[in-house]
Amino acid sequence: MINYEYFKPESLDEVFELMQQYGSRAALVAGGTDVMVFIKQSNHSPEVLISLLATHRMLEQSKMVKNDLTALHQGASQVGSVQVRNVGTLGGNICNAAPSADTAGPLLILDAVMVLQSPEGQRRVPIEQFFIGPSETVKKDDEVLVEIEIPAEMSRFKTAYCKHARRQAMNLPIIGVSVGVLLEGDVIADSRIALTVVAPTPIRVPQVEAFLKGKPFEEAVLNEAGEIASSPECCMPRDSVRCEGWYREEMVRVLIPRVARAALGP
Amino acid sequence: MKKTSISFILNGDNVTAEVPATWTLLKTLREIFELTGAKEGCGVGECGACTVIVDGDAVNACIYPVLEIEGRQVATIEGLADKDGNLDALQTAFLENNGVQCGFCTSGMIMSAKSLLNEKSRPSEDEIRTAIAGNICRCTGYVQIVESIDMAANKNEKMRT
Known part of the structure; x- marks a missing residue:
C-alpha cells in the first residue's frame, strides 16, 4: 500500500522534530531516485517522507571536483543517466549503501568522513566504518548525514x-x-x-x-x-x-x- | 486521500493543482493536465520515456515526487512548438531524418536533447550519446536519433549566424 505524507522541512531542527514525531514510520528522501523506485517496486511506503537535497550533476559539472577529486568526478558522472544525476544526490547514493555505488569507491580512496547529526549532536564516521552490509550503514534512525568531509x-x-x-x-x-x-x-x-x-x-x-x-x-x-x-x-x-x-x-x-x-x- | 495544493509554471503558464502527496510529476501531468506526451515506460527511472525538463534539467517524471515541483518551471514536449504551432528545430529534425519509429520514446528523447542543446548549442556526438544514455529506444539503433539531434543543433547554429 502506497500512502504517505510528504514534508519539505527548511531547517535541520524541523527535520529532527519530524523524525522524533514519526520515528521509524518516516523515511528521509534526498533526490528520491532510489526511494521512489523502492516504494513503487515493493508497493509499500513509509507513512512519511521527509525531503532533503544536492546532486551528482553538480559534482559532474564542478571544475574543482574534476581537477582535485578526479575519481569522485568520474564516479558521480557515471551514476544512472543525466535524468538521474540531475535529481539524485551524493549523500543519498552513500546512505542507500548499494555494494555497487559509483561514488563509494572514490570517497573511500579520498578518506572521506561522514558527518552524522542527531538532536543530541554530531559525530564523525570515517567512510570505511560507515557501510555494514548491502543497504545497511551505521547511521542510526535519528541521525541525518549532513556533510561529507574530504581532507584537503x-x-x-x-x-x-x-x-x-x-x-x-x-x-x-x-x-x-x-x-x-x-x-x-x-x-x-x-x-x-x-x-x-x-x-x-x-x-x-x-x-x-x-x-x-x-x-x-x-x-x-x-x-x-x-x-x-x-x-x-x-x-x-x-x-x-x-x-x-x-x-x-x-x-x-x-x-x-x-x-x-x-x-x-x- | 488527502490532497495538497501546488503551484508551478507549466510550459510558461502559472498553474495550480490539488494532488495527493503520493503522486509523481508524471501522473500529475498526464491525469490532471492531460499532457500525455511524457509516457510511463518502466516507471522506475530507467527508460526515460517520461523525461521532462524541470528548471532546465532533464528529469524522470515517473519518480519525481510531485510536491517537489512547487514553484518550479516544467517544460514538456507539448510546450516545444511556438504559439503558432511552428515546431521546434528538434521536432522538425526528428521528422525529416526518420528519428522516430514507434514513437514511444520520442517525447523523452527530444526533451533530453532539448536540455542538452539549451546548455550546449553544438554538442559532440559523444555528448549527444551521453545526454540520451537514459533514454531507451527499442526500435532504432539510435543512429538516426543522434543524427537528428546533430541536425537540429546545426540548424539552430545557422539561424543564429
Whole structure:
C-alpha cells in the first residue's frame, strides 16, 4: 500500500522534530531516485517522507571536483543517466549503501568522513566504518548525514575510478576499481585502493596499499598489486546475475594496474 | 486521500493543482493536465520515456515526487512548438531524418536533447550519446536519433549566424 505524507522541512531542527514525531514510520528522501523506485517496486511506503537535497550533476559539472577529486568526478558522472544525476544526490547514493555505488569507491580512496547529526549532536564516521552490509550503514534512525568531509591534503593524490560494465549507458558496475597514488619522484609514497561489488560493502584494500608503499611506479609492481588485490585475502566476489565471481577476480587483477596508470593521467 | 495544493509554471503558464502527496510529476501531468506526451515506460527511472525538463534539467517524471515541483518551471514536449504551432528545430529534425519509429520514446528523447542543446548549442556526438544514455529506444539503433539531434543543433547554429 502506497500512502504517505510528504514534508519539505527548511531547517535541520524541523527535520529532527519530524523524525522524533514519526520515528521509524518516516523515511528521509534526498533526490528520491532510489526511494521512489523502492516504494513503487515493493508497493509499500513509509507513512512519511521527509525531503532533503544536492546532486551528482553538480559534482559532474564542478571544475574543482574534476581537477582535485578526479575519481569522485568520474564516479558521480557515471551514476544512472543525466535524468538521474540531475535529481539524485551524493549523500543519498552513500546512505542507500548499494555494494555497487559509483561514488563509494572514490570517497573511500579520498578518506572521506561522514558527518552524522542527531538532536543530541554530531559525530564523525570515517567512510570505511560507515557501510555494514548491502543497504545497511551505521547511521542510526535519528541521525541525518549532513556533510561529507574530504581532507584537503587528499587533493595531492592522483586518483581514478573505473566502472567496469557491459555497456556504457544506464548500467551498474560488474566491478568498480578506485586507485589513488601519491608519487615522490618515481616512488609511490602513499596509495589508496578501493573495490566495489567484490564484497557486501564497498571496501578498501590495505594489503595492496601496504605492498605499494615505497615501491617504484612501474609495470611489474602494478601487476603484482593486481595479483594481491584479486587474491582471496583481499576480495571474495560472489556469483550474481551480472556475472560470476571468477570473472570479477580476473578483472580486479587486470584493472588495478590500468586504473593506477589512468590516475597519473596521459 | 488527502490532497495538497501546488503551484508551478507549466510550459510558461502559472498553474495550480490539488494532488495527493503520493503522486509523481508524471501522473500529475498526464491525469490532471492531460499532457500525455511524457509516457510511463518502466516507471522506475530507467527508460526515460517520461523525461521532462524541470528548471532546465532533464528529469524522470515517473519518480519525481510531485510536491517537489512547487514553484518550479516544467517544460514538456507539448510546450516545444511556438504559439503558432511552428515546431521546434528538434521536432522538425526528428521528422525529416526518420528519428522516430514507434514513437514511444520520442517525447523523452527530444526533451533530453532539448536540455542538452539549451546548455550546449553544438554538442559532440559523444555528448549527444551521453545526454540520451537514459533514454531507451527499442526500435532504432539510435543512429538516426543522434543524427537528428546533430541536425537540429546545426540548424539552430545557422539561424543564429
